[in-house]
Amino acid sequence: MELQTRRxxxxxxxxxxxxxxxxxxxxxxxMRFSLGIHTERKKTLAFIEKVMGWDRAGIPSPFAVTLRGENTVMGYCGFLHHPEVPGEVEIGYRLNPKHWNRGLITEAARAVRDHAFADLKLPRVISLIHxxxxxxxxVAEKNGMKVDNEITFRGFPTLVYAMNRELWLANRGAS
Ligand SMILES: CC(C)(COP(=O)(O)OP(=O)(O)OC[C@H]1O[C@@H](n2cnc3c(N)ncnc32)[C@H](O)[C@@H]1OP(=O)(O)O)[C@@H](O)C(=O)NCCC(=O)NCCS
Structure with missing residues (x-):
């Protein structure tokens, strides 16, 4: 599975x-705003294996983000699932700091959001943000998501940004 954006x-x-x-x-x-860094390679391998397993099972998963013409992964953007928020699908993202503030994750998250609604026909997506x-x-706001709720997630105050399918359909073509 692959999504293409301008860059x-x-x-x-x-x-x-x-x-x-x-x-x-x-x-x-x-790893800002997470539970901490991972220094063990086997934890990274476990992440990649988990994501590859989701792909094989047809479960929406995070994508590896690469620049066109370069194979090096700059981070991830895609779907995450949390037992703490059952029934919800999160759009989550992290980017190599050397590429921050060029609009890359806004561009990637928009493609992921459109994929969620246009292809996967999800009813709603959220982003959990400190x-x-x-x-x-x-990033969430530029992609039309709005704060829907505030929860405690993994011990931290967390805004639940959300967009539902109806809003996406109504605004299609606007962004
Ligand atoms: C969040 C993250 C993925 C954004 O990636 P990015 O490609 O730099 O994002 P974009 O360039 O598309 O957009 C960033 C926006 O935040 C703004 N911004 C950056 N630093 C800011 C600050 N300190 N205060 C206010 N706005 C800020 C930028 O100006 C830009 O907005 P603009 O286009 O209106 O100017 C990146 O910062 C990251 O990896 N952070 C660490 C991990 C993380 O927090 N992940 C999200 C967990 S919920």
């Missing part, structure tokens, strides 16, 4: 991405 290809993860991802998971900026995570809130 990027969002593709399935492969086992050969493990070294690049291990470097990213060990980077505190890449109130102080202003760049992530901006």
């Amino acid at each position: 990027m290809i969002l593709r399935s993860f492969r086992e050969e991405d493990v070294d690049t991802m291990a470097e990213l998971f060990a980077n505190p900026d890449f 109130p102080e995570n202003l760049p992530s809130r901006r």
Whole structure:
């Protein structure tokens, strides 16, 4: 499975991405607003294997984000599932800090959102964002998501940004 945007290809993860991802998971900026960095390669391998397993089972999953013409993974953007918020599908993202603030994740998250509604026919997508995570809130807002609720997620105050299918259909073509 692959999504194309103007500047990027969002593709399935492969086992050969493990070294690049291990470097990213060990980077505190890449891991901002998470439970902490991963320094063990086997944890990265477990992430990639989990995502590849979801792909095989047809479960919406995170995409590896790459620039067109370059195979190096810059991060991920795609679907996450959390037992703490049953019935919801999250659009989640993290990007190599050296590429921040070029509009890349806004572009990627928009393609993922459109894929959710146009192809997967999901009724609703959410993004779980710490109130102080202003760049992530901006990405959600630029893609038309609105705060729907505030919850405690993994011990942290968390805004539930959401968009439902009806709103997406009504605004289609507007962004
Ligand atoms: C969140 C993240 C993926 C955004 O990626 P990105 O490609 O840099 O995002 P974009 O460039 O598309 O958009 C970022 C927006 O935030 C704005 N922004 C950046 N820093 C900001 C700050 N300190 N305060 C307010 N806005 C800020 C940018 O100006 C931009 O908005 P604009 O287009 O209106 O100017 C990236 O910052 C990241 O990987 N952060 C660490 C991991 C993370 O927090 N993931 C999300 C968990 S919910």
